[in-house]
Amino acid sequence: MRLPDGDTTGGGFSSTGFQSLAKLRDGNISSMNTVDGSATYTSWPDLYRTVGAIVTAFAPYDATTKINAPDFNRTMQSFEGKNCNGCADHSDHLAVADALYAIAVTGGAPWSRKWYIDYPICWADSRYPVNLDSAGYQLKKALFMAYNNRFKEMTGIDTYAQQTSFLGETASRAVFEDCVISDAIDGWRPATPSVPTPVRARPGIGITASPNRAPVQGPQPRGC
Numbered sequence: 001m002r003l004p005d006g007d008t009t010g011g012g013f014s015s016t017g018f019q020s021l022a023k024l025r026d027g028n029i030s031s032m033n034t035v036d037g038s039a040t041y042t043s044w045p046d047l048y049r050t051v052g053a054i055v056t057a058f059a060p061y062d063a064t065t066k067i068n069a070p071d072f073n074r075t076m077q078s079f080e081g082k083n084c085n086g087c088a089d090h091s092d093h094l095a096v097a098d099a100l101y102a103i104a105v106t107g108g109a110p111w112s113r114k115w116y117i118d119y120p121i122c123w124a125d126s127r128y129p130v131n132l133d134s135a136g137y138q139l140k141k142a143l144f145m146a147y148n149n150r151f152k153e154m155t156g157i158d159t160y161a162q163q164t165s166f167l168g169e170t171a172s173r174a175v176f177e178d179c180v181i182s183d184a185i186d187g188w189r190p191a192t193p194s195v196p197t198p199v200r201a202r203p204g205i206g207i208t209a210s211p212n213r214a215p216v217q218g219p220q221p222r223g224c
Contacts, residue, residue: 095213
């Protein structure tokens with residue numbers, strides 16, 4: 001999508017006009033430009049519907065299409081670590097989660113999806129203990145290193161060397177909720193998690209604000 005980084009809290013950066021996905025979602029900016037000037041998204045629905053149209057154009061419009069996205073639940077995505085307790089996940093991660101929720105759940109797109117916990121496992125949040133064996137760790141690390149090494153070739157920046165502990169904790173864990181199509185009332189049901197995860201009582205939780213995060217506008221989520 002070539003969209004600018006919104007920074008951790010969603011304030012954006014001066015080099016891209018302090019734009020962010022969070023600001024577009026919350027109505028604090030009326031439009032958002034790509035970093036190369038090739039496109040302008042004139043609203044939050046304009047952006048997430050474009051994402052949906054891209055997926056639909058290149059993949060079957062059924063449950064064989066699998067969507068991986070950050071978890072939209074603010075309580076599950078808050079974390080301890082980095083000298084704080086209850087820190088919010090990165091604003092861009094949460095906005096992407098909200099965009100996919102709007103497409104797949106609210107919009108009813110019939111795709112299978114996995115909602116992943118991200119920053120909390122990077123900071124070794126105590127709710128998410130190590131759950132991958134050596135083979136799983138090596139596989140996950142190898143996938144990241146393929147990206148890391150190519151990025152280093154292009155930019156000279158070795159991300160893994162700069163964040164060894166952060167990324168090492170990430171490679172030791174995989175926490176997600178797997179959602180598959182069914183005949184349930186809302187059309188979806190949680191599948192049995194593929195890895196050990198904490199009990200996740202979604203009914204009634206909705207999107208809740210962390211101490212550092214404003215509530216998301218719009219209807220509260222349900223289902224998965």
